Amino acid sequence: MREVALLAGVSVKTVSNVVNNYQHVRPETRARVQHAIAELGYRPNQSARGLRYGRTGVIGLAVPELRLNYFAELADAVIDAAEARGLNVIIGQLGGDRDREVTVLTEGLRQTDGLLFSPERLGIEDRHLLEKVRYPVVLLGERIFGGPTDHVSIHNSTAARAAVEHLVAQGRRRIAVVGTHPDAREGQVRPSDLRLEGYREALAAAGIPRDRRLERPAAPWHPQNGADATRDLLATGVDFDAVFALNDMLALGVLRALGEAHRRVPDDVAVIGFDNVDAGRFTVPSLSSIDPGREEIARTAVDMLVERMDRHVPVQRPPRLHKARFRVVVRESSGGGTEQPA
Amino acid sequence: MREVALLAGVSVKTVSNVVNNYQHVRPETRARVQHAIAELGYRPNQSARGLRYGRTGVIGLAVPELRLNYFAELADAVIDAAEARGLNVIIGQLGGDRDREVTVLTEGLRQTDGLLFSPERLGIEDRHLLEKVRYPVVLLGERIFGGPTDHVSIHNSTAARAAVEHLVAQGRRRIAVVGTHPDAREGQVRPSDLRLEGYREALAAAGIPRDRRLERPAAPWHPQNGADATRDLLATGVDFDAVFALNDMLALGVLRALGEAHRRVPDDVAVIGFDNVDAGRFTVPSLSSIDPGREEIARTAVDMLVERMDRHVPVQRPPRLHKARFRVVVRESSGGGTEQPA
DNA sequence: GTGAAAGCGCTAACAA
DNA sequence: TTGTTAGCGCTTTCAC
Numbered sequence: 001m002r003e004v005a006l007l008a009g010v011s012v013k014t015v016s017n018v019v020n021n022y023q024h025v026r027p028e029t030r031a032r033v034q035h036a037i038a039e040l041g042y043r044p045n046q047s048a049r050g051l052r053y054g055r056t057g058v059i060g061l062a063v064p065e066l067r068l069n070y071f072a073e074l075a076d077a078v079i080d081a082a083e084a085r086g087l088n089v090i091i092g093q094l095g096g097d098r099d100r101e102v103t104v105l106t107e108g109l110r111q112t113d114g115l116l117f118s119p120e121r122l123g124i125e126d127r128h129l130l131e132k133v134r135y136p137v138v139l140l141g142e143r144i145f146g147g148p149t150d151h152v153s154i155h156n157s158t159a160a161r162a163a164v165e166h167l168v169a170q171g172r173r174r175i176a177v178v179g180t181h182p183d184a185r186e187g188q189v190r191p192s193d194l195r196l197e198g199y200r201e202a203l204a205a206a207g208i209p210r211d212r213r214l215e216r217p218a219a220p221w222h223p224q225n226g227a228d229a230t231r232d233l234l235a236t237g238v239d240f241d242a243v244f245a246l247n248d249m250l251a252l253g254v255l256r257a258l259g260e261a262h263r264r265v266p267d268d269v270a271v272i273g274f275d276n277v278d279a280g281r282f283t284v285p286s287l288s289s290i291d292p293g294r295e296e297i298a299r300t301a302v303d304m305l306v307e308r309m310d311r312h313v314p315v316q317r318p319p320r321l322h323k324a325r326f327r328v329v330v331r332e333s334s335g336g337g338t339e340q341p342a
Numbered sequence: 343m344r345e346v347a348l349l350a351g352v353s354v355k356t357v358s359n360v361v362n363n364y365q366h367v368r369p370e371t372r373a374r375v376q377h378a379i380a381e382l383g384y385r386p387n388q389s390a391r392g393l394r395y396g397r398t399g400v401i402g403l404a405v406p407e408l409r410l411n412y413f414a415e416l417a418d419a420v421i422d423a424a425e426a427r428g429l430n431v432i433i434g435q436l437g438g439d440r441d442r443e444v445t446v447l448t449e450g451l452r453q454t455d456g457l458l459f460s461p462e463r464l465g466i467e468d469r470h471l472l473e474k475v476r477y478p479v480v481l482l483g484e485r486i487f488g489g490p491t492d493h494v495s496i497h498n499s500t501a502a503r504a505a506v507e508h509l510v511a512q513g514r515r516r517i518a519v520v521g522t523h524p525d526a527r528e529g530q531v532r533p534s535d536l537r538l539e540g541y542r543e544a545l546a547a548a549g550i551p552r553d554r555r556l557e558r559p560a561a562p563w564h565p566q567n568g569a570d571a572t573r574d575l576l577a578t579g580v581d582f583d584a585v586f587a588l589n590d591m592l593a594l595g596v597l598r599a600l601g602e603a604h605r606r607v608p609d610d611v612a613v614i615g616f617d618n619v620d621a622g623r624f625t626v627p628s629l630s631s632i633d634p635g636r637e638e639i640a641r642t643a644v645d646m647l648v649e650r651m652d653r654h655v656p657v658q659r660p661p662r663l664h665k666a667r668f669r670v671v672v673r674e675s676s677g678g679g680t681e682q683p684a
Numbered sequence: 685g686t687g688a689a690a691g692c693g694c695t696a697a698c699a700a
Numbered sequence: 701t702t703g704t705t706a707g708c709g710c711t712t713t714c715a716c
Contacts, residue, residue: 012710054692058452075433079408107385278409352702354693387693390692
């Protein structure tokens with residue numbers, strides 16, 4: 001910067017003014033400075049700026065794994081939402097490692113002003129960790145509720161109920177659910193429990209008796225486990241005409257296992273998933289699902305974080321919980337077929 | 343930091359020593375400082391560190407879109423490779439926007455020491471842009487060759503040839519290719535051209551005459567376009583017993599269109615893709631593909647970048663081109679089926 | 685409209 | 701083993 005000032009024959013302050021688009025700089029001076037900048041290939045040192053401003057303009061996003069479609073699509077949306085506010089995003093992978101989740105949460109990601117945190121292992125019982133965090137955090141997901149931070153989540157049970165109600169509306173009565181986690185611990189709330197709850201509510205509302213043989217455990221939620229659970233279900237010989245997979249990855253496995261067993265989808269068995277990942281649009285048949293409103297989640301979370309990072313906010317607001325709007329997306333696997341195949 | 347020093351009754355330097363795990367600190371002093379740190383919730387200011395060190399410890403990764411499986415999986419691998427070297431990663435999405443690619447390349451991502459750059463629009467003709475870049479850049483992908491920076495790429499034509507040779511080895515003779523880009527411009531080298539070249543080489547080597555009706559254009563490489571191209575191919579009525587999709591996204595669409603047309607895979611038509619994205623493991627039938635060695639790509643690229651960022655490297659090395667090892671992954675869609683389905 | 689100087693938080697060099 | 705000082709590159713304040 002000093003060199004630029006020297007070359008342009010001005011002070012560093014004027015260079016700074018030009019770089020920051022300060023209004024009151026004579027056009028001629030501005031041009032001379034810009035020329036010098038180009039000449040020397042000067043790039044402002046962002047660390048120095050960050051030091052001066054007290055903020056880096058970078059936020060962190062911590063997710064389990066980027067190769068899981070859901071999180072890749074979430075990260076995509078978060079990056080775009082952050083960009084719209086002039087922020088960059090550092091992405092950290094937690095990798096299903098509890099210790100790592102604790103470390104990232106308590107220390108934050110380097111060089112960031114705040115963190116969007118989507119844990120996979122931490123639960124309600126770790127809520128106290130959030131109390132101690134010294135920088136702005138917005139929580140994503142369903143693992144922890146009632147913490148001291150802002151939180152963006154989805155209508156798990158309501159959306160699950162809507163999914164099953166859709167199956168019921170298609171005339172299905174023997175509706176299996178794949179992906180339950182039977183080893184519930186007291187105080188733990190997991191997406192699987194909430195979605196199962198919605199499933200049961202929908203059955204009850206339709207006057208369909210619950211049949212525990214139709215509730216199949218599968219964890220973690222990967223296609224392999226969805227396929228295995230479906231094979232188990234088929235092996236029991238119990239009758240069913242629909243499957244609600246608790247997420248789309250499971251649903252991919254369900255479709256696969258049904259295909260292997262020559263059950264036609266949706267004729268013999270209707271299938272609906274949860275998350276509406278891109279992959280579901282490309283299967284044969286295409287997969288019905290619940291769209292959790294990823295753009296809304298990303299936008300809201302970034303907005304909340306920005307607000308918490310902003311020191312100008314006079315009063316510290318109490319923590320907010322935002323649940324994004326969801327949507328039932330009907331595709332071929334549940335008898336829709338109106339939507340363009342891909 | 344001053345406050346911590348005050349509370350612990352030491353100088354800021356000692357606090358610094360403790361924070362940086364400097365060896366020669368008396369255990370008792372260290373404990374006192376650590377206590378003060380915990381007490382005050384002190385977190386080192388990374389901007390100040392970055393300013394002092396002349397580096398931020400953050401690198402940038404610029405890719406077209408994170409929701410495209412290939413790039414999500416690449417980003418996953420890059421983040422892990424960077425983490426292994428103590429670096430964080432800021433991810434920028436280029437979104438198929440040429441101007442944005444130019445901006446990101448020339449300005450870099452904020453707060454980063456270097457950039458891994460995987461453009462989608464810039465081509466050979468933009469090589470000169472790379473000349474002007476004032477910070478370490480490693481190029482990823484197949485769009486630009488012969489530039490002044492290090493470059494990590496894959497054996498496009500060789501791998502494509504191996505894919506088609508695999509189909510030939512399965513006894514296929516009427517092998518279609520989906521995903522060509524017919525509007526070649528002079529001097530442009532695109533992955534599609536390189537892979538098509540490999541396809542033709544394999545046919546020639548097997549003594550199979552080339553049939554232009556079997557070369558189907560599709561762009562961009564999305565499932566929808568793969569499906570459309572396959573439907574077109576089917577509509578022409580020309581005979582074929584295998585399809586080489588130039589990437590896996592196209593292949594998903596190919597599988598879909600074949601399924602709709604009741605062509606059995608692999609019995610009637612064998613299919614192989616390129617990229618080996620996770621999604622290919624979960625289709626019915628599972629998808630054969632070319633594994634481009636993502637871990638190797640990520641590791642090599644990060645290593646090269648780190649080396650260029652390191653001022654201790656005495657001589658500036660000439661630009662290097664590393665082509666990662668690939669692997670033909672045989673799954674059900676090309677008559678394999680030995681690999682575990684999911 | 686432009687310049688001079690102070691200081692953001694940290695660590696390397698040196699001193700004690 | 702610990703303390704003091706200078707300065708990394710920038711922007712803010714206050715002169716001019």
